[in-house]
Amino acid sequence: MSAEQAAARAPRVHPRPSAAPSAAPARPRLRLVRPPAQARTHVPFVVTCMAILAAALLAALLLNTQLAAGAYATRTMDLRLAELARTEQSLSAELDANKAPAHLAEQATALGMQPAGSTAWLRLADGTVQGATGAGQ
Amino acid sequence: MPGTSAPRVPTQRGPRRAAVAGGPSITLLNRRRTVLVVAVALLLTVFSGRLVWLQGVQGQAVAAEALQSRLTTAQLVAARGQITDAEGEVLATSVDRYDIEANQQLIRTWSAKVDGTTYTGAAGAAQLLAPVLDANAAELGATLDGDRGFVYVAKNVLPEVWQAVAELRINGITASQVADRVYPNGNLAGNLLGWVDAEGSGATGVEAVLDDELAGTPGSTTYERGRGGQQIPGGYQESTPAVDGRSVQLTINSDIQWKAQQAIEQQVAATGSDSGTIVMTSVTTGEVLAMAESRTVDPNDPGADSALWGGSSAVSDVFEPGSTAKIITMAAAVETGLVDPYSQFEVPYQYTTPNNQTFKDSHEHAGLRLTTTGILAESSNTGTVMIGQNIPEQVRHDYLAKFGFGQKTGIELPAEQSGRLWDADDWDGRTKYAVLFGQGLSVTALQATDVFATIANGGVRVTPHLVKGWTEPDGTYTPAQPAETTQVVSPETAQTVLTMMESAVDEGTGSAAAIPGYRVAGKTGTAQAWAADGTQGITASFIGVAPADDPAIAVSVVLHNPRTSEWGGTVAAPVFSEVAGYALTELGVAPSGTQPELFPTTW
Numbered sequence: 001m002s003a004e005q006a007a008a009r010a011p012r013v014h015p016r017p018s019a020a021p022s023a024a025p026a027r028p029r030l031r032l033v034r035p036p037a038q039a040r041t042h043v044p045f046v047v048t049c050m051a052i053l054a055a056a057l058l059a060a061l062l063l064n065t066q067l068a069a070g071a072y073a074t075r076t077m078d079l080r081l082a083e084l085a086r087t088e089q090s091l092s093a094e095l096d097a098n099k100a101p102a103h104l105a106e107q108a109t110a111l112g113m114q115p116a117g118s119t120a121w122l123r124l125a126d127g128t129v130q131g132a133t134g135a136g137q
Numbered sequence: 138m139p140g141t142s143a144p145r146v147p148t149q150r151g152p153r154r155a156a157v158a159g160g161p162s163i164t165l166l167n168r169r170r171t172v173l174v175v176a177v178a179l180l181l182t183v184f185s186g187r188l189v190w191l192q193g194v195q196g197q198a199v200a201a202e203a204l205q206s207r208l209t210t211a212q213l214v215a216a217r218g219q220i221t222d223a224e225g226e227v228l229a230t231s232v233d234r235y236d237i238e239a240n241q242q243l244i245r246t247w248s249a250k251v252d253g254t255t256y257t258g259a260a261g262a263a264q265l266l267a268p269v270l271d272a273n274a275a276e277l278g279a280t281l282d283g284d285r286g287f288v289y290v291a292k293n294v295l296p297e298v299w300q301a302v303a304e305l306r307i308n309g310i311t312a313s314q315v316a317d318r319v320y321p322n323g324n325l326a327g328n329l330l331g332w333v334d335a336e337g338s339g340a341t342g343v344e345a346v347l348d349d350e351l352a353g354t355p356g357s358t359t360y361e362r363g364r365g366g367q368q369i370p371g372g373y374q375e376s377t378p379a380v381d382g383r384s385v386q387l388t389i390n391s392d393i394q395w396k397a398q399q400a401i402e403q404q405v406a407a408t409g410s411d412s413g414t415i416v417m418t419s420v421t422t423g424e425v426l427a428m429a430e431s432r433t434v435d436p437n438d439p440g441a442d443s444a445l446w447g448g449s450s451a452v453s454d455v456f457e458p459g460s461t462a463k464i465i466t467m468a469a470a471v472e473t474g475l476v477d478p479y480s481q482f483e484v485p486y487q488y489t490t491p492n493n494q495t496f497k498d499s500h501e502h503a504g505l506r507l508t509t510t511g512i513l514a515e516s517s518n519t520g521t522v523m524i525g526q527n528i529p530e531q532v533r534h535d536y537l538a539k540f541g542f543g544q545k546t547g548i549e550l551p552a553e554q555s556g557r558l559w560d561a562d563d564w565d566g567r568t569k570y571a572v573l574f575g576q577g578l579s580v581t582a583l584q585a586t587d588v589f590a591t592i593a594n595g596g597v598r599v600t601p602h603l604v605k606g607w608t609e610p611d612g613t614y615t616p617a618q619p620a621e622t623t624q625v626v627s628p629e630t631a632q633t634v635l636t637m638m639e640s641a642v643d644e645g646t647g648s649a650a651a652i653p654g655y656r657v658a659g660k661t662g663t664a665q666a667w668a669a670d671g672t673q674g675i676t677a678s679f680i681g682v683a684p685a686d687d688p689a690i691a692v693s694v695v696l697h698n699p700r701t702s703e704w705g706g707t708v709a710a711p712v713f714s715e716v717a718g719y720a721l722t723e724l725g726v727a728p729s730g731t732q733p734e735l736f737p738t739t740w
Contacts, residue, residue: 067370075368086296089232096227096321101395118653119722123730130728131654 204373207361214314215353216610218382220330220343222391223424223605229330229344229436231316231337235299237270237290241283243309251305258282262307269301270294293317318344324435326394328449329387329428329550329603332436342436342448343387343603346549350607353382381610388424388605393417396719397429401694404712405431409700411674414451415716416586420688423590423599423620425548426720428452428583452546452553455579456676456697459664460516460705462537462575464588464634466525467513468596469536472630475527478637478736480509488519492566496522499663510637511738514645516661518574525573533572534561539625540588541598542580549603556580575664586693589659589680592638593688596631598623639685640735647679649710652718654728656685659713661705666697674698679709683717684729692717 097103105115121130161169191199220229241259248257256265263278270277270291280290290310294302299312318333331342339348356379361372368374397415405413410431417427434445447453470476484505489495496518505515512520525533537543543558557579559568568577583601591598600620607615626634638658641647646661659681666676680693694709694716702708 064370071363071368071370082296086233092227093230093232093319093321096230096319099226100322100325101392102323102325105395105399116722118718121654121728128730130730 204361207363207369208359208373209362210357210359212313213356213358213376213379214316215355215379216381217316217318217333217337217353218351218384218608218610220351221384221386222326222389222394223387223426224390224392225386226391227321228326228387228389228391229318229320232319233296234293234315234317235296235312236292236315237294237299237302237310237312239281239288239290240309240311241281241285241288244281244307245284247308249306262310265305265307266290266302266310269298269305318436320436322391322395323437324433325391325398326387326389326428327434327436328430328445328447329389330436331448331551332434332439340439341446341551343385343549344436345551347385347604351382351385353610354380356380383610384608386605386608386614387603388419388422388426389428389603390426390720390723392723393716393720394427394429396723397427397716398433400712400716401429401431404694404708405696408696408702408708410696410708411698412450412454413694413696414454414582415692415694415712416451416582417690417692417716417720418586418590418601420590420593420682420691421599423601424605425583425601425603426690426724427716448552449550451582452548452550453581454697455554455556455581456666456695457578457664458575458580458585459662459676459678460518460575461585461588461660461662461678461680461693462578462580463513463516463521463573464592464638464660465536465540465542466521466528466533466573467509467637468540468592468626468630468634469528469532470509470524471633472536472626473528473532476509476524478508478510478633480524481740482507482509482512482520482523484512484517484520484523486519488522490522490526490570494567494570496570506740508737508740510640510736513637513660514640514643514738516641516646521574522570526570530561530564530569533569534558534564537572537578539598539623540591541584542578546583546587546601548583548601553583554581556584575662582693582695585678585680585695586691589638589682589693590691591625592631592634593658593682593691594631595628596624596626598625635682635685635688636733636736638682639733640738642681643733643735644738646704646706647681647710649706650679650681650713650717652683652714652721655683655718655721655726656729656731656733657714657717658682658685658688659710661710663703663705675703677703677705677708679705679713681710681713681717683721684726685733686729686731689724689726690717690720692720 118131122128123130214233217231219227219231221227244262245258247262248255249261250256251265256262259281260278262281263274266272266281267274267277272291277290280288291298293315302310302312316337318337320327320330320332329342331344332340333344334340338352339345344351356377358374358376360374360376361369363369397417401413401415404410413431415427415429416425418425428449428451430450432445435441439446471478484498484507486502486504487495487497498517498519505511505517507515507517507520509524511517512524528536537558543556545553545555547553559578561569564572564577571577587598587601590601599622602617602620604617606617609615635658638660639656641661642650642657642659647657647659650657650659659679662676662678662680664676664678666674674697676695676697677699678693678695680691682688682691692713694712696705696708699708
């Protein structure tokens with residue numbers, strides 16, 4: 001009924017604003033709507049994130065392992081170093097004891113050596129022998 | 138068959154079935170969910186409460202406890218500096234040793250299976266340790282048994298022994314590193330070096346005097362320890378590094394020191410003396426090249442004979458120098474212009490001073506016509522008094538003091554004596570003359586040697602010292618500060634007196650001191666001495682300088698109470714010849730090659 005009334009009233013043009021378009025017939029106005037966005041896949045992003053996380057974890061793990069291995073290696077080397085230092089110490093102690101004048105004198109006497117007398121000096125200026133009595137004979 | 142038995146309307150059945158098979162009603166579901174939620178919430182509340190409790194309230198305490206269980210503190214031993222001789226030969230060095238300690242509480246609960254046998258507690262640990270430590274198992278067991286947290290099991294064991302003990306892995310047995318002091322040359326220079334006490338700090342000798350420099354500062358490190366004893370990386374660590382001590386280089390030449398020790402030991406034995414010393418210094422630098430005595434402690438085992446603990450008697454024993462001090466009288470007389478080497482004297486055997494003090498010569502003789510030089514060469518007391526009596530008393534005293542009598546030299550040794558030099562005002566009628574020929578005052582062997590070194594060094598007295606230089610832990614070497622020097626007499630006076638002293642060796646009392654190829658200047662000395670028990674004895678000495686034409690060394694040989702002869706020229710001069718001759722060769726001093734031009738001794 002309302003449509004009929006509307007149709008009857010139609011020729012009468014009232015100069016009033018109307019929601020209905022003046023030119024267009026009573027047809028809904030068409031608009032161009034954007035197609036709904038394609039739902040893009042999230043897989044690469046998630047994989048990347050997981051990869052980064054895994055890499056970080058792995059790196060930390062490797063680093064820690066390396067550190068721990070380093071600590072063990074350090075300890076092993078420290079022990080080796082201490083051992084070598086001890087060896088060096090005992091050897092140099094032995095050497096010092098053998099170098100002692102008293103020990104050398106004892107050894108020399110045991111070999112049948114005699115204490116040397118004074119040294120003879122050859123003076124180049126005049127070719128004379130100085131010092132030791134009976135030297136140069 | 139067409140069902141007539143139980144006609145049921147399917148349309149009725151379905152919904153009813155569904156209602157029954159649909160399980161609990163909505164209300165029941167709701168209640169169940171509520172119960173679950175509440176239960177989970179409760180559980181979570183408990184969890185989070187516990188979490189807050191652990192993390193927030195107790196957190197720090199728990200973490201600290203855990204850290205404590207992993208933390209271990211190790212002492213960092215500061216290496217004590219070495220003592221070396223002038224050539225860099227080691228005289229004293231430190232080696233690593235371990236003190237093995239036990240925690241009795243831990244050992245009580247310890248047990249282990251070794252080769253199928255189970256060892257438990259103190260007895261088991263003792264059984265395992267005994268063969269390694271070379272100890273009695275029963276005694277060890279007694280040591281390990283108890284509930285004390287700390288006992289020493291063994292001290293100063295070798296590193297390899299501790300290694301073997303550590304491999305037994307007995308819980309509660311630990312060790313701390315200590316340093317043991319070793320003197321590779323045995324008793325060489327033992328009286329100078331001294332030794333260290335049980336704590337490793339210097340007890341006597343150079344070790345004590347230079348202890349602050351040698352000791353260094355121990356450090357410590359605290360770190361988190363893993364099961365294998367390794368440091369947990371990135372864990373807590375706090376270290377105070379140990380600062381090693383500095384190494385000292387002495388002026389001593391160990392070869393000459395050895396020769397001197399040998400010579401004085403032999404001569405003391407040969408002459409039946411109570412004791413003796415040899416001191417050798419470098420004339421120009423004041424460096425002590427050797428300081429030897431007839432009895433020397435072995436610093437490796439000082440406990441062996443406590444009679445040897447006195448240190449170096451060359452600086453701690455005082456004696457009346459006797460005729461060697463006539464050098465000072467002559468220097469004073471020449472310097473003040475009273476006499477010259479040619480001055481002529483009629484020297485009697487006996488001489489009485491204006492204040493009625495009578496002095497005699499050592500040997501009876503008719504009146505001699507001697508020059509000043511002759512008086513010194515023949516070591517005439519009467520002649521010396523005749524010369525010296527014209528020197529004012531205070532001047533006599535001042536010269537004695539300038540040459541270093543009555544005061545310490547400041548050498549780096551403990552227990553140095555200053556000797557005794559009375560003030561001139563305190564000299565009685567006899568002493569004021571006696572000091573002219575070295576009686577009525579007392580000196581150390583080092584002071585007496587120093588006088589001759591001063592004359593030989595152009596009248597310049599160089600403070601005698603033992604330290605040549607220092608080596609830092611990083612290896613940089615710093616020479617010691619040059620010794621203080623003072624001009625005591627003029628170079629001309631010193632040269633004159635030196636030449637006069639040559640006559641004493643050439644044609645006087647010290648002829649036995651001659652060294653083939655080298656010119657020697659020196660002076661014999663014989664003085665009465667009083668032993669500690671009040672008996673009177675004799676100190677015989679010879680002090681000399683070589684080569685006289687270009688002095689390098691001053692050497693004193695002093696013998697206390699020789700039995701074979703009381704004359705310094707007989708018992709001490711030959712030792713001078715032997716030791717000084719050896720040293721000249723050792724130091725590479727060229728022979729003199731010149732003939733002495735001596736002053737006349739008679740007229």
